Amino acid sequence: MFFETFISWWHVLLYPLPLIVIPLAVGLGRFVRGGALTVLSVVALLAFGAFWFGMRDYYTPTAPFGYSPSTLIVMFAVIAGAPLLLCAWTVALVQAARRRQWVWLTLLCVAVYISAATLVFFEATPYALCLLDPGAFCPQGIQSGQSTLAIFMASSFIAPVTLLVYSLRTGTQRQARALPDGLRVTRLTTEES
Amino acid sequence: MFPTWTSAALYALLPLVVVPIILIGRLLPNGAITVASGAAVIALSVYFTFLNGGYGLLAGPSNLTSVIVWLLGLLLLFAAWILALADAAQGRRWRWLLPLTLSAYLSFCALLALAISPDPCLFQPGLNVGPGGLQCGAPDQALHLLTLVGCYIGALTALLYSLRDTLPGRAAR
Numbered sequence: 001m002f003f004e005t006f007i008s009w010w011h012v013l014l015y016p017l018p019l020i021v022i023p024l025a026v027g028l029g030r031f032v033r034g035g036a037l038t039v040l041s042v043v044a045l046l047a048f049g050a051f052w053f054g055m056r057d058y059y060t061p062t063a064p065f066g067y068s069p070s071t072l073i074v075m076f077a078v079i080a081g082a083p084l085l086l087c088a089w090t091v092a093l094v095q096a097a098r099r100r101q102w103v104w105l106t107l108l109c110v111a112v113y114i115s116a117a118t119l120v121f122f123e124a125t126p127y128a129l130c131l132l133d134p135g136a137f138c139p140q141g142i143q144s145g146q147s148t149l150a151i152f153m154a155s156s157f158i159a160p161v162t163l164l165v166y167s168l169r170t171g172t173q174r175q176a177r178a179l180p181d182g183l184r185v186t187r188l189t190t191e192e193s
Numbered sequence: 194m195f196p197t198w199t200s201a202a203l204y205a206l207l208p209l210v211v212v213p214i215i216l217i218g219r220l221l222p223n224g225a226i227t228v229a230s231g232a233a234v235i236a237l238s239v240y241f242t243f244l245n246g247g248y249g250l251l252a253g254p255s256n257l258t259s260v261i262v263w264l265l266g267l268l269l270l271f272a273a274w275i276l277a278l279a280d281a282a283q284g285r286r287w288r289w290l291l292p293l294t295l296s297a298y299l300s301f302c303a304l305l306a307l308a309i310s311p312d313p314c315l316f317q318p319g320l321n322v323g324p325g326g327l328q329c330g331a332p333d334q335a336l337h338l339l340t341l342v343g344c345y346i347g348a349l350t351a352l353l354y355s356l357r358d359t360l361p362g363r364a365a366r
């Protein structure tokens with residue numbers, strides 16, 4: 001019902017705008033060790049950092065669910081961060097599959113799964129409210145605490161950190177340029193007489 | 194608490210759909226882009242054909258299948274877009290970057306419009322809206338068509354990019 005009240009066509013055009021950072025990151029990746037993967041991972045890390053930074057005073061009595069600066073930071077961090085993570089992961093998977101690095105491929109999948117599950121759980125449940133606002137009424141079994149919050153934060157950072165490590169470890173060799181359109185490499189064969 | 198963890202764990206499985214796409218794509222030249230964009234088109238077609246568009250699925254009560262298929266379409270669109278972008282940048286095919294970015298942006302806008310329903314009358318003529326029980330009239334056909342085309346255009350542009358060498362006009366040169 002929240003969306004039915006506040007969403008207009010302008011919102012629809014504005015919300016995907018942070019995604020423009022993705023082509024910029026891909027372009028910037030040409031000048032960086034590890035390529036686009038490094039840039040995408042770093043920007044995803046920054047976006048996740050912004051997400052947790054904005055979450056600090058997201059649930060306050062003064063502006064609960066209003067458009068406070070923290071709300072905007074959290075919104076844009078999620079809009080940019082989650083797709084950035086997905087894009088970095090996709091690029092890393094293609095590289096790992098091409099180089100037959102099956103251990104890395106498995107590690108990347110597990111890391112992304114852990115981070116995705118953490119973020120989904122944190123955003124879709126009242127758990128976030130209970131962890132961040134000690135005064136909130138919380139269901140039994142959920143206790144606010146810095147240690148639990150630290151575990152959530154660490155879990156969300158697992159995927160971008162793993163992606164960054166992968167890109168820096170495997171990105172030492174500069175990738176060969178792709179062939180121009182219409183050209184492709186084929187195996188040389190000898191004609192039998 | 195346990196069921197919430199379970200549903201979060203299940204929703205987090207959705208991005209893993211990219212893994213088989215990439216593994217299948219290894220068998221073809223530009224395969225990952227072709228398979229990801231083709232799968233995105235299929236997911237969107239299933240969404241529109243069998244799930245009736247699921248308009249406003251994030252704004253009100255909606256069935257789980259609609260949400261999952263919509264999310265799959267979105268994930269596959271992201272995968273196809275980033276793979277095409279990275280390939281175009283690596284191959285210095287700069288003229289492809291703008292169409293790929295613009296079309297993907299339009300698709301994200303259209304998919305978002307489908308999900309959060311800025312105009313509830315667009316896909317559901319006759320719907321009662323507002324506190325006074327006003328009834329929707331005929332939908333704006335141009336806007337309706339634009340939203341539909343917008344949903345597909347990102348995936349189709351990525352598909353076109355991946356198949357550019359096999360198009361008849363290119364092969365004749």
